[in-house]
Amino acid sequence: MSSLFSRQWHCFRERSGLASLKAAVWVLLAPAVAITQDSPDLVLPNLGSDALLMAELVEAEVTFVNPTGIGAVNDLQIGFPYQSVASLERVTIPPARLQGGTKAAVTEGPQTAASLTVAAAPGQPITILVDEVVPGDGYSLEDFRCNYNAGGDRSCDGSGYLETAVRNGTLLVGVTVMGVGSAARGAEDGSFDVTISYQ
Amino acid sequence: MKTNVWMQRFATIAGSALMGLTFTSGANAAPENVDVEVTFVAAITISEQGSLKFGLLDVAMANLETVIIAPDDGLTDGGLNVVGGVQEAADLTITATATTPINILIDNVLHASPTNYDLATWMCEYEALGPAACDGTGWNIASAAASGALRVGVTLTGNGTGTAGVDNSTFDVTVAYQ
Numbered sequence: 001m002s003s004l005f006s007r008q009w010h011c012f013r014e015r016s017g018l019a020s021l022k023a024a025v026w027v028l029l030a031p032a033v034a035i036t037q038d039s040p041d042l043v044l045p046n047l048g049s050d051a052l053l054m055a056e057l058v059e060a061e062v063t064f065v066n067p068t069g070i071g072a073v074n075d076l077q078i079g080f081p082y083q084s085v086a087s088l089e090r091v092t093i094p095p096a097r098l099q100g101g102t103k104a105a106v107t108e109g110p111q112t113a114a115s116l117t118v119a120a121a122p123g124q125p126i127t128i129l130v131d132e133v134v135p136g137d138g139y140s141l142e143d144f145r146c147n148y149n150a151g152g153d154r155s156c157d158g159s160g161y162l163e164t165a166v167r168n169g170t171l172l173v174g175v176t177v178m179g180v181g182s183a184a185r186g187a188e189d190g191s192f193d194v195t196i197s198y199q
Numbered sequence: 200m201k202t203n204v205w206m207q208r209f210a211t212i213a214g215s216a217l218m219g220l221t222f223t224s225g226a227n228a229a230p231e232n233v234d235v236e237v238t239f240v241a242a243i244t245i246s247e248q249g250s251l252k253f254g255l256l257d258v259a260m261a262n263l264e265t266v267i268i269a270p271d272d273g274l275t276d277g278g279l280n281v282v283g284g285v286q287e288a289a290d291l292t293i294t295a296t297a298t299t300p301i302n303i304l305i306d307n308v309l310h311a312s313p314t315n316y317d318l319a320t321w322m323c324e325y326e327a328l329g330p331a332a333c334d335g336t337g338w339n340i341a342s343a344a345a346s347g348a349l350r351v352g353v354t355l356t357g358n359g360t361g362t363a364g365v366d367n368s369t370f371d372v373t374v375a376y377q
Contacts (some may be wrong), residue, residue, distance in 0.1 A: 053375030056245040058289050060368040062259040062355065064315050067282050124255065124283070135335065196284020198255045 068118035068126065068165075068196045078177050079109030085139070087181030095147035095172035114173040118148070118196050120165035125199035129160030131174060132193040138183025141190055147172040162199065171196075219251065229261060240296040243374050245314040247291050248348075251370075253355055254284020262359030270324035270350040280357070289351040293325070293374055297345035300377040302336030305351065315364040318370070349374075360367040 081091055095113045119125050130144040146156035149169035154161045156173070173194060245347035253266060260266075260280040267275035274286045295301055305321040323333035331338045333351070351372065 021247055046226065052240070052243065053373060054243040054290060055247045055371050055373040056247055058247055058250055058291070058372055060251040060253065060289075060318060060353070061315065061371060062253045062366045062368065063255050064260070064363050064366055065255045065282060066258050066363060078249075121236070121255075 004080050011036050030115045063124075065124060065198065066119070069071045069117075070196050071117045071170075072168035072192060073115040073117060073170075074112060076175060077110045077112045077174060078116035079111040081139075081177065081179070081183070083138075083183050083185045085179035085183055086182075087179055089179040090142075090176050092143075092174070092176040094174040095145055095153050096174075109198060111119070113147075114194075116173070116194060118165075118169045118171050119167065120196065120198070122165060122166045122170070126163055126165045127195075127197050127199060128162045128163055128171065129155075129197070130157045130192050131154045131160075133145065133157070133190070134192070135190040136188030138188055139190075140178045141175050141192065142178050143176045144192070147174075160195070165198075201306075219314045220247050227236075238299070240299055240376060241294070243301070244294045245291055245349075245372060245374055247265065248292040249287060251289035251351060252285045252287040253281075254286050255282050256272045256280050256355075257282050258315075258363045260357035260359070260361075262357060264357045266303075266355045268352045268355075270322050270330045270352040272350075273352075283304060289372075291344075291351070292346065292348045293349050295343050295374065295376070298342045300339065300341050301343040301368055302337045302339050302373075302375050302377050303333050303349065304373045304375070305334045305353075306373070308368060309370070311366060313360060313364070313366060314358075314368075315360040315362055315366055316358060317356045318353050318368060321358065321370075322352045324350045331359070337373075339357075354375070 030149050076093060078091060078093060085091075091111075092112050093113055118126075118128075128146050128148055130146065133141050133144075135141045143154045143155065144157040146161070147153050148163050149166050151163070153174075171194070175192075219288045222263060251268065253268065256266065257280045261278065264278035264280060265275070266278075266280055267273075268288055269275070269287055270288045272286065273287050274281065293301075293303075303323055303325065304321070308318050310316075310318075319334075321332065321334040324330050324340055325338075326344050328340060329338070330352070349372070
């Protein structure tokens with residue numbers, strides 16, 4: 001294309017002369033080209049990884065249960081200790097309801113562990129705790145021991161102990177009565193709390 | 200002769216065009232410098248340290264009663280429906296490129312069956328930032344820490360269904376660069 005133009009231009013120049021070129025100079029009054037940036041800079045997305053977002057599945061753990069329930073079937077019965085029970089002399093009523101300790105300290109009367117019925121959601125861990133112990137005059141109550149759902153005897157005072165709940169379980173509570181050497185004749189009942197709580 | 204006149208006129212036009220091409224090319228604009236913005240970032244990672252735990256709730260929880268676990272593990276239980284177990288906000292660890300804006304979003308809340316409740320009003324804490332709502336469109340953080348602990352709490356609202364048993368749900372935690 002350029003060679004064709006060149007040949008034609010050569011022909012025209014020979015035939016018409018250079019004067020025609022001088023007459024064409026006025027065409028140069030064209031405005032200069034300007035460049036302005038109308039849009040923001042070129043922006044590329046963050047690069048360098050295919051993990052620009054990450055999702056994690058998380059579990060919300062919820063379990064609905066019936067609140068624990070507890071009911072006393074019978075109180076803890078020590079029987080009739082002698083008024084003369086000596087200091088540090090003991091009468092132990094284990095959860096299995098068998099009389100132990102110093103038999104001579106008890107003359108007669110029923111000796112049985114406390115019995116309670118505990119309702120809880122099966123399979124849930126529960127704490128069995130005996131506290132708020134209030135003895136009567138002339139003795140102290142020491143070393144509470146519990147037996148839940150025909151399991152083993154466990155210490156259940158202090159911080160209590162952990163068990164796995166059954167729907168309706170029997171809880172037996174025994175204790176050791178320790179004389180302080182100052183018993184007076186008559187009824188001297190004490191009390192304690194049994195608390196069942198979910199872990 | 201007549202042909203020669205026309206050739207002269209044509210030569211004038213041709214010359215004008217030629218001169219135009221030659222001289223306008225000398226009127227170029229100054230170069231405009233345009234940025235190409237590129238930011239390389241590290242991959243975002245999320246690792247779960249602990250699930251969101253409501254523990255054991257009373258099956259008799261009434262309709263519209265709420266249990267709220269805040270991102271700092273704070274418990275609000277006006278109906279005394281919490282009867283045991285552990286109550287804790289979800290605990291996750293996030294790694295991202297420091298100072299790069301991120302968005303934290305909680306969505307895709309799925310309930311198991313049966314469902315005694317609804318989960319809404321998700322709140323998040325990220326390191327020392329928050330608590331802030333992180334559901335809906337999420338929570339925009341202008342300058343993220345390079346690595347930090349994300350804790351997620353929520354409000355559980357009972358519906359009075361009263362079905363005992365495990366009733367877990369799941370939700371997605373999504374972290375993305377903005």
